[in-house]
Amino acid sequence: MDKQTFARYRDIYRAELFEYVVPFWLKHSLDTEQGGYFTLLERDGTVFDTDKYAWLQGREIWMLSKLCSQYGVRREWLDAAKLGVDFMRAHGRAENGDFYFAMDRAGNPLTQPYNIFSDCFMCTALAEYGKVSGDEKALEEALAIYRRIQVRKDNPKGVWTKAVPGARNLCAMAMPMIQMMMARELRGLVPQEELGPIIEENLGIFFHRHVDRKLECVFERVLPDGGHLFDVMEGRLLNPGHALENLWFIMDIAHEMGRQDMVEDVADIMLWPAKRGWDEQYGGLYYYQDYMGYPTDKLESQMKLWWVHAEAINAFLLAYKLTGRKEHWEWFLRLHEYSFTHFSDHAYGEWYGYLDRQGNPVFGLKGGKWKGFFHLPRTLMVCEQWLAEMAEKA
């Protein structure tokens, strides 16, 4: 590809980020009366639910802080980040320091800290906020949360665990994946001698358990030895978006480590979920699939989700950037085309979150219980940065 092509795409991602996405959240999401963020937003930004979820509070703090660290501190971004930090410091933590899953608008806790990902997102949020705000305490908090996560990680739901102890043990990809996410974000804050072994351990878990080279498939849940439980749905579950998100985290870390062999390997692997997950009839990537083609236990399996496509775009653009393979550029173009045609809503800003299989929005919502200021702006940011580098070098 030539310089002009990269520059043209770079302009698209940059404009989408700064004209259609960031303004939408700054305008509709900030709860200037009671603190924190509204994240349940209709097509036009109308708040349709005032509850506050720790995942989404943490992710929005992180993203706002990230904009400051990547594009220079702007008062409105930093103030908005502080709005979330103050709210979560005042209301977000249970007595033992773990983060509640949900609070009401005023910050009264609703749901116990059964979900360790709340802590993971708040950890990276405080790390990034500390970096750009000069708030040293935030860095200390982030480090303490990170270390507490490493203690809790093998029993993350604690007393709220519904699995019977000693029952069959399927290992889910979510934990090693969030470890890679945190590892990328906490470079420089967590000492390398502490972070290095965690990265190595989680690379091992991913490549030895979840990647099956014989079957050419990335599995969500596997036996501890990497074997499969194919008699039951949960052993056959595939989640193309999850696999691709994890793959680009790993590719980025491999590149940082100078491991071009691993970069090339990951570029091979990412073709499996993309090819298997693509809907040949209507376009777009499925949300869930069954390895053997049976039904999954998720009614929404055939729907097309914004984050799946955002993460897939990241994976293929990064792979092209680091390997130059034409096939990966073509996947990037296919995903880009589908996403900007179906998800993007320039009338009101932001992307639709949930399309039916045919590609029509099921709801108009721009923010929900699981959709906040995170996947999409992160994609737009990293892609515009990568494309800028690619344009410069071409």
Place this chain on the structure above:
Amino acid sequence: MDKQTFARYRDIYRAELFEYVVPFWLKHSLDTEQGGYFTLLERDGTVFDTDKYAWLQGREIWMLSKLCSQYGVRREWLDAAKLGVDFMRAHGRAENGDFYFAMDRAGNPLTQPYNIFSDCFMCTALAEYGKVSGDEKALEEALAIYRRIQVRKDNPKGVWTKAVPGARNLCAMAMPMIQMMMARELRGLVPQEELGPIIEENLGIFFHRHVDRKLECVFERVLPDGGHLFDVMEGRLLNPGHALENLWFIMDIAHEMGRQDMVEDVADIMLWPAKRGWDEQYGGLYYYQDYMGYPTDKLESQMKLWWVHAEAINAFLLAYKLTGRKEHWEWFLRLHEYSFTHFSDHAYGEWYGYLDRQGNPVFGLKGGKWKGFFHLPRTLMVCEQWLAEMAEKA
């Protein structure tokens, strides 16, 4: 309507039950090697997951026993019921007597007894089985489980409760509804002086909390005083199928009690969820709705589910039988037409479970984690019985 019309519909329901539904489950569902039932069945009956869920084991025992009590004991039905009873007696209960939520094929427990509905379905299962098998112990077990449910009902999830104690308290319709279901089934087993007050209490909860006459709406989750929390999705959630299922339980009980005023009242009320829930564009009833028309937190909200339609058919046929109102007969016809056109699969038997909004099956499955031998055969059975009575009296 005339005798011939009732008799014609009666034949349809009877044939569907005995030619297309009961044989499907007897052929594909029985695990004659390890006991209990397979319930995760593909379009043609292929078992695609061997795990065993207490809800579905209990429901299948109940339905098989009910066939015996309603149509006379047949060896194959009673043997099949015993297969489930033996399995659940051997494997189903935790040390404290509560039922595990899920087991593997061999009966090893997978999921803790966090879900009291497992116990509710096993209670009615053992009550019906005891009645038709002469197994006195089953009746004792059912009664003991029933009494234990009455103790657990205000804290049904026990240690697995994720809600923060003292947090805002929305009352869900599921518990009063399952109480009505059990009350209908346990007449004769639970002493009337014990059952009567429970029925009265739960009728009160339903009419005073969940029915809003001013807004003409049945709400899933309300404040203890019947007020609403409209700032958040959960306070606005509507579930037409749930409302209609509960309404026919209540109508049946009201009829038993000789309360024709309540029967007429319920006939009025059931028009609200039906009218609001009907998809004018594609037909069928939505799964979930938001009272204010905002998105719900359920991605599958617009899908058309078999059980919603089965329960709606029951509600309107019973209402017509007990009130003679033409509007209710027309609703019965509309629901019948939609269901037999879209869900029924005479090629392989049983009904599809999950259609997209447009009415196409999303999966081919006939049995799943939440779809067993229960809603559909119960509908076919009660409707063929009601239609037979109607034909006789016409």
